[in-house]
Amino acid sequence: MRRVSSPRIPHADPSAQRAECAEPADRPRRRNRTVQRERLLEMLRSTDTHPTAADLFEGLRGEFPRLSLGTVYRNLEVLVCEGTVEQVPSQSGVMRYDGNPQPHHHFVCDACGDIRDLDIQLPSALTTRLQRRYKLRADRVRVDFFGLCETCSDRDS
Amino acid sequence: MRRVSSPRIPHADPSAQRAECAEPADRPRRRNRTVQRERLLEMLRSTDTHPTAADLFEGLRGEFPRLSLGTVYRNLEVLVCEGTVEQVPSQSGVMRYDGNPQPHHHFVCDACGDIRDLDIQLPSALTTRLQRRYKLRADRVRVDFFGLCETCSDRDS
DNA sequence: ATTTCTGCAAAAATTTTGCACCTTG
DNA sequence: CAAGGTGCAAAATTTTTGCAGAAAT
Numbered sequence: 546m547r548r549v550s551s552p553r554i555p556h557a558d559p560s561a562q563r564a565e566c567a568e569p570a571d572r573p574r575r576r577n578r579t580v581q582r583e584r585l586l587e588m589l590r591s592t593d594t595h596p597t598a599a600d601l602f603e604g605l606r607g608e609f610p611r612l613s614l615g616t617v618y619r620n621l622e623v624l625v626c627e628g629t630v631e632q633v634p635s636q637s638g639v640m641r642y643d644g645n646p647q648p649h650h651h652f653v654c655d656a657c658g659d660i661r662d663l664d665i666q667l668p669s670a671l672t673t674r675l676q677r678r679y680k681l682r683a684d685r686v687r688v689d690f691f692g693l694c695e696t697c698s699d700r701d702s
Numbered sequence: 703m704r705r706v707s708s709p710r711i712p713h714a715d716p717s718a719q720r721a722e723c724a725e726p727a728d729r730p731r732r733r734n735r736t737v738q739r740e741r742l743l744e745m746l747r748s749t750d751t752h753p754t755a756a757d758l759f760e761g762l763r764g765e766f767p768r769l770s771l772g773t774v775y776r777n778l779e780v781l782v783c784e785g786t787v788e789q790v791p792s793q794s795g796v797m798r799y800d801g802n803p804q805p806h807h808h809f810v811c812d813a814c815g816d817i818r819d820l821d822i823q824l825p826s827a828l829t830t831r832l833q834r835r836y837k838l839r840a841d842r843v844r845v846d847f848f849g850l851c852e853t854c855s856d857r858d859s
Numbered sequence: 860a861t862t863t864c865t866g867c868a869a870a871a872a873t874t875t876t877g878c879a880c881c882t883t884g
Numbered sequence: 885c886a887a888g889g890t891g892c893a894a895a896a897t898t899t900t901t902g903c904a905g906a907a908a909t
Binding site: 731732733734736738739768769770772773776777795 | 891
């Protein structure tokens with residue numbers, strides 16, 4: 546007999562979230578102010594389009610002709626680790642960044658991929674239920690609604 | 703005077719979701735059954751760990767020693783387009799796949815990245831409010847709770 | 860003076876694609 | 885046999901990294 550137990554699916558997440566943010570607790574890292582990082586943050590705060598690293602790079606090239614993508618990525622990492630900026634994984638696989646510090650949710654257009662901020666409150670009962678039913682304590686919730694945005698919806702009809 | 707309007711942030715989503723799924727309406731594509739695709743789906747259905755393409759590839763290599771990653775990706779695309787499988791973008795940036803056809807939500811562990819299925823109902827009032835407040839009609843909602851899973855929570859304390 | 864940051868270029872990681880051959884219906 | 889699928893390898897994309905020089909404190 547040659548039945549074999551069905552193969553295991555290994556489950557190794559390449560980068561458990563924010564693990565790389567850990568700092569040596571003894572000597573806290575000192576951070577310089579740099580124009581690049583400052584402008585990057587301003588730019589993120591001035592929009593709600595959830596730009597990608599490439600979007601930001603493009604947007605800053607006018608001001609910093611010698612800017613490099615590496616710098617953008619490195620600064621985004623710093624801001625994310627600080628908690629100033631949030632990483633929003635998108636359906637296309639390209640990472641997006643969100644400079645909106647308020648807790649909020651998103652509407653994602655299935656057609657154009659645009660992500661729009663929503664100011665909608667989630668009933669707190671949900672987190673309580675999660676706790677009771679699953680013994681899981683959540684400190685953040687993210688809600689994504691999917692559908693067609695007004696523009697794409699109009700275009701289709 | 704040399705003030706310039708602050709740079710635009712271009713916003714081009716590399717792949718507006720599922721656009722590549724479109725079929726020529728006139729001649730609907732015929733699909734062959736293949737063992738590879740069948741087993742891939744079975745594997746996705748037999749777990750709730752939301753495996754990556756690489757995970758699935760690894761898991762199937764025992765059965766199909768000559769399997770290629772390209773085939774895995776191509777079949778995943780087919781299944782996603784069919785609506786049989788859902789793509790779950792993860793916080794790490796690596797795409798994950800979900801074979802659970804029931805609408806459900808997720809708990810994501812901040813430490814290990816594990817994604818767990820939740821059977822929790824979202825109040826339908828939310829979608830209504832979205833419609834009224836934003837004129838946005840959503841046909842799907844995804845809720846992700848974030849926090850530490852039991853294992854990681856125990857380890858930390 | 861020391862640590863941090865930048866630009867550049869190379870590398871790594873993930874996903875897509877072209878092509879010749881094999882499979883399915 | 886015609887359309888679709890596979891494996892393989894090369895390419896495309898996105899993100900990370902090493903290094904030497906520049907900037908910040």
